[in-house]
Amino acid sequence: MSRRTRSDSSLQGIPEATIARLPLYVRALYALADRDIASVSSEELAAAAGVNSAKLRKDLSHLGSYGTRGVGYDVDYLIYQVSRELGLTQDWPVVIVGAGNLGRALANYGGFASRGFRVAALLDADPLVIGSVIAGHRVRAADEIERVVADSRVMIGAITVPAIAAQGICDRLVAAGVTSILNFAPVVLNVPDGVDVRKVDLSIELQILAFHAQRRSVVQVLHRGERDAGVPAGNGISGRTGRALALNGDGQVAAEAVGT
Amino acid sequence: MSRRTRSDSSLQGIPEATIARLPLYVRALYALADRDIASVSSEELAAAAGVNSAKLRKDLSHLGSYGTRGVGYDVDYLIYQVSRELGLTQDWPVVIVGAGNLGRALANYGGFASRGFRVAALLDADPLVIGSVIAGHRVRAADEIERVVADSRVMIGAITVPAIAAQGICDRLVAAGVTSILNFAPVVLNVPDGVDVRKVDLSIELQILAFHAQRRSVVQVLHRGERDAGVPAGNGISGRTGRALALNGDGQVAAEAVGT
DNA sequence: CCGACTTTGTGCAAACGTTCACAAGGGCGT
DNA sequence: ACGCCCTTGTGAACGTTTGCACAAAGTCGG
Numbered sequence: 328m329s330r331r332t333r334s335d336s337s338l339q340g341i342p343e344a345t346i347a348r349l350p351l352y353v354r355a356l357y358a359l360a361d362r363d364i365a366s367v368s369s370e371e372l373a374a375a376a377g378v379n380s381a382k383l384r385k386d387l388s389h390l391g392s393y394g395t396r397g398v399g400y401d402v403d404y405l406i407y408q409v410s411r412e413l414g415l416t417q418d419w420p421v422v423i424v425g426a427g428n429l430g431r432a433l434a435n436y437g438g439f440a441s442r443g444f445r446v447a448a449l450l451d452a453d454p455l456v457i458g459s460v461i462a463g464h465r466v467r468a469a470d471e472i473e474r475v476v477a478d479s480r481v482m483i484g485a486i487t488v489p490a491i492a493a494q495g496i497c498d499r500l501v502a503a504g505v506t507s508i509l510n511f512a513p514v515v516l517n518v519p520d521g522v523d524v525r526k527v528d529l530s531i532e533l534q535i536l537a538f539h540a541q542r543r544s545v546v547q548v549l550h551r552g553e554r555d556a557g558v559p560a561g562n563g564i565s566g567r568t569g570r571a572l573a574l575n576g577d578g579q580v581a582a583e584a585v586g587t
Numbered sequence: 588m589s590r591r592t593r594s595d596s597s598l599q600g601i602p603e604a605t606i607a608r609l610p611l612y613v614r615a616l617y618a619l620a621d622r623d624i625a626s627v628s629s630e631e632l633a634a635a636a637g638v639n640s641a642k643l644r645k646d647l648s649h650l651g652s653y654g655t656r657g658v659g660y661d662v663d664y665l666i667y668q669v670s671r672e673l674g675l676t677q678d679w680p681v682v683i684v685g686a687g688n689l690g691r692a693l694a695n696y697g698g699f700a701s702r703g704f705r706v707a708a709l710l711d712a713d714p715l716v717i718g719s720v721i722a723g724h725r726v727r728a729a730d731e732i733e734r735v736v737a738d739s740r741v742m743i744g745a746i747t748v749p750a751i752a753a754q755g756i757c758d759r760l761v762a763a764g765v766t767s768i769l770n771f772a773p774v775v776l777n778v779p780d781g782v783d784v785r786k787v788d789l790s791i792e793l794q795i796l797a798f799h800a801q802r803r804s805v806v807q808v809l810h811r812g813e814r815d816a817g818v819p820a821g822n823g824i825s826g827r828t829g830r831a832l833a834l835n836g837d838g839q840v841a842a843e844a845v846g847t
Numbered sequence: 848c849c850g851a852c853t854t855t856g857t858g859c860a861a862a863c864g865t866t867c868a869c870a871a872g873g874g875c876g877t
Numbered sequence: 878a879c880g881c882c883c884t885t886g887t888g889a890a891c892g893t894t895t896g897c898a899c900a901a902a903g904t905c906g907g
Contacts, residue, residue, distance in 0.1 A: 344894060350794040354773060368854065377775040381896055388856055396855040397903040413794050414801030421793070428695050432688030438773050438790035443797070482800050483793070506803065507796040509789075513614060513698050515637035523799045525792050529769075530698035532785050533681070533743070534610040534673050536767040537703070539783045540742050541674030543766065604864060628884065641866055648886055656872045656885045848907100855902080863894070872885080877878100 341412070345386040349413050351376045352383070353442070356406045368399035410442075420447035420479045422505070424496050425487035426456050426466045429511050433485055434462035447479035452492070469496070476503035485509040486516075497524075601672070605646040609669050611636045612643070613702070616666045628659035670702075680707035680739045682765070684756050685747035686716050686726045689771050693745055694722035707739035712752070729756070736763035745769040746776075757784075 355375040359367055369387075373380035387393060387400070390412050394400045410416050421439075423430050426449050433439065434449050451457055452469040459466050467475065475481060484500040486493050486508060493512035500508060501522055510516055510526045518524055615635035619627055629647075633640035647653060647660075653668050654660045670676050681699075683690050686709050693699065694709050711717055712729040719726050727735065735741060744760040746753050746768060753772035760768060761782055770776055770786045778784055 342893075346795055346798055347791070349798075350788075350791040351775075353794075354790075355775075369856095370854085375775070379896070381898090382894090384854090384856060385895085392856070394855055395903065396901075397853045397905090399854070412798070414797040415794065417801070419793075419797055419800075428688060428692030432692050433789060435688050436789055439793070442790060442794065444790075444793055483796055507800045509792055509796060515611075515615075515635070521803075523796060525796055527787060527789065527792055528610075529693060529696055529787065530614075530702060530704075531607070531610040532769055532787055533679075533699070533704055534613075534675065534702065535606055536743055536769060536783060536785055537674040537679055538606055538609075538672070540679075540767045541677070543781075543783075602864075629886095630884085639866070641868090642864090644884090644886060645865085652886070654885055655874085657874050657883045659884070851904105851906090853902105853904080855900105857900090858898095860897085861895085863892105865890105865892075867890080868888095870885105870887090872883105874881105874883085876881090 341389045345389055346413075348376070348378060348382075348386055349409050351378070352386070353406065353409050353413065353415070354438075356402055356409070360402050360406060365402055366399050367402055367405075369394070372400065415443040417443060419444045419483055420481045421445065421483045421485060422448050422450065422472070422475050422479070422481045422500075423485045423487060424450045424469060424472065424500070425489075425492075425511075426451035426453075426459075426461060427487060427489075430485075430487035431461050433487060433511075434464060444483075447481050448475040450475065452488070472496070472499045473503045476500070476505055481505060483507045483509065485511065487511045490514045601649045605649055606673075608636070608638060608642075608646055609673050611638070612646070613666065613669050613673065613675070614698075616662055616669070620662050620666060625662055626659050627662055627665075629654070632660065675703040677703060679704045679743055680741045681705065681743045681745060682708050682710065682732070682735050682739070682741045682760075683745045683747060684710045684729060684732065684760070685749075685752075685771075686711035686713075686719075686721060687747060687749075690745075690747035691721050693747060693771075694724060704743075707741050708735040710735065712748070732756070732759045733763045736760070736765055741765060743767045743769065745771070747771045750774045 352372065355372055356367075358375065359372075367375075369380045369384045373383040376383065384394075387405075387409075390408060393405055393408050407416075421444050423433055423446060426434075430449060430451070434446055439446070446462070446464055448471070449461055449464045449466050450469045450472060451466050457466050457468050476484075481503075482505060484497075484505040484507070486496050486500075488496055490512045493510065493514050494516060497508060497510070497516045497518065501518055506522050508516065508518070508522065508524045510524055511528075513528055513530060516524050516526075612632065615632055616627075618635065619632075627635075629640045629644045633643040636643065644654075647665075647669075650668060650672050653665055667676075681704050683693055683706060686694075690709060690711070694706055699706070706722070706724055708731070709721055709724045709726050710729045710732060711726050717726050717728050736744075741763075742765060744765040744767070746756050746760075748756055750772045753770065753774050754776060757768060757770070757776045757778065761778055766782050768776065768778070768782065768784045770784055771788075773788055773790060776784050776786075
């Protein structure tokens, strides 16, 4: 036993999938707390977070035994425990590089300040933008990256610059000592070991949506086709899938023709 | 065999994980095409996309056999095949509800128009914003959701309104016939079966980063602690983890004291 | 104080995803 | 035409994640 007070499981090995869901639980818990709900069952909390209750219980069990059998979880207590596990009980200064639309959105983002994150500085390379005030922050020159990181003990950087500039900014952030990077630019960043990069990509999410939407159309059309004995209908669901049909009716052969 | 011209694998069952990576490959392929590279090996493409080459090959194998052994993949041909699979060869009108910072960022997003997505309309509820022009679109009233969806055959909606308003907008989009929703608001949306929701959450990504950053700090501090024979050092790495230490040195007991 | 009821925490099996390692297959030099 | 060499496509092993189903453990009414 010795000095291992921490719940054993938490130091080594909370599954990545679990970690990705913890923020969901924190948010759902805060919503409950706002409604003055003091206690919640795994079933209710799971519903509020949009997951399955067995998964929720298993996730929480990785942090420790914070529930009471027959009763549920104490909302405030669980908020504290999950927040602590995520590191939200401490203060995280973040530097945002790129004061374009996304950088501004981020600086103005409400969930930002409310969970321990604080905008240490908002930087940009454009002389026209430098000096203007956005979300209460005077935009500073991108040249000041190193100074800002050092002065404010920044450990997290958000990159919201155009794709072409992202790797350069990333290199400077890393050189200045930033070890966690949130990348909004649509490029794959190269970083040394020990630096953690997560990316948020609007375009990728849209493309995934498009895939499923297309698949729904195709399936509908195929069902219709089977019923109609194999002749692809010229007009699927109210005309929306016109081009999809042209491509998917015999995609393979069309592809061969185009590609080779 | 009959009428199953499509590559067998593609109609039912491309793994979700594969689909999530296809946009990455498309992007990397376009970057290669821009540099006039006509052919690429799985090793090179994997490096460009930031994945392992075996994974890339397996992913592509789900779409069909589009490579040439001993040579690699034809860049243009592969772009076409992957794009078609994702549904990017057709036109996707998107309605953006919420013309705040995020909505504007989205409307201005370059990767938006370039991959078959088109802003059908940009809506907002604020009378001060309605009528202004953003990214070439005159902002229209949020009341017009139904009309816009019907007139432009919109199948994808992006929700960039405050959390409190998101569910209402979502309901109206769904009622109007939208079946794919990209949600930027930090809430869990309730939708009927058959509607596909994806969420992008800046705050969640930050929290995951914070978790890993904290874990790095804690590990460092613990190593230091072991070396120093068990007494938690008052100051971990250059003072940055002051509060983390207070919490993690004996987190369990501190938690009990606070929580109950 | 006890027994019925509720809900947590978890062993287990199935589904899913990743990685290795190599056979199959195609180009290219001779 | 042949054989070498290179790279794809994939079977098989491994690891991770999910979900079921239930024992363990607590509350609460009588």
